[in-house]
Amino acid sequence: MHVNNEIGVITDIGAIGEICRAKKVFFHVDAAQSVGKVDIDVTAMKIDLLSACAHKIYGPKGIGILYVSRKPRVRLEAQMHGGGHERGMRSGTLATHQIVGMGEAFRIAKAEMHAENIRIMALKQRLWDGLSDMEEVFINGSPDQRVPGNLNVSFNFVEGESLIMSLNDLAVSSGSACTSASLEPSYVLRALGLNDEMAHSSLRFSIGRFTTEENVDFAIGKIRAAVEKLRELSPLWDMYKDGVDLNSIEWAAH
């Protein structure tokens, strides 16, 4: 995973590529979150295979790419069988309109990426500046080694799902889209060393091509009001304010 889908942290793909090439291990990169957001050079990064999709960069849903290097040669077994199109790798008639849509999306992304990254980074900073003076609010993941559009924040003593309920004017997510129906805390945040309650208290904000300063300011107001409201409702916030160490309590896990 070149860029993590929950916290937006950029993995040092070049370093991993070096190791893989030296050990003669094929290197397949999931670039779904990184194409159009960070520079990718498959030769310099020693990437053998790379997957990406169109809909993450404003292209159509239902189409993606698999890059396969010629040298070193990678032998693949086809998942789809039939007439042997695409050198036998993907049989079947291709969806021309989707291919054209994806191509155009990539063209625009390449042309605008560097300027967009600067603009989006400024918007993210504006969002964080609007939230970071609240008590017990933390960024999850590296603040620097990260794509510009992602901000993953834990609001301690507030539960993520109820926070989302209060933010019905905003499109935000707790955890990843793939696991949003589950009640388990994010395994990505757990792997960063967060305890379960901090992982339960997280939200992910994404800033993109169509986000404006007004959007960000509107979001800041809504988020602050929701966090304050839910903390008034939270027995954990009460205890924190009373100086009780929550770790000293024997909770009945259920």
Place this chain on the structure above:
Amino acid sequence: MAYSDKVLDHYENPRNVGKMDAEDDTVGTGMVGAPACGDVMRLQIKVGDDGVIQDAKFKTYGCGSAIASSSLLTEWVKGRTLDEAASIKNTEIAEELALPPVKIHCSVLAEDAIKAAVKDFREKHSA
């Protein structure tokens, strides 16, 4: 996730939010759940000399269904005796709020909370 109108109403306008003095002899406190599980409910009842619950307060850390379950419970227990309050079943709460299966545990937690509050009050007075 679709929430019922009743859940949304309790979530938007929670009833009886607050805190009572847990040391007060007329107060019973039940705190159930765990932060690690994403739900903590604190339910407190104030009991009159006649054994009838005069007032109830709650605070809940958890999802909308957990907040609604505890808010509803504070409305229900007022005016009931301790035995009546302790016999409230989670299924009644789940039915009233039309909780989906994945949120049934919120109503179970609410039932646990009132039972714990009644137990706490009785323990204070058993000595």
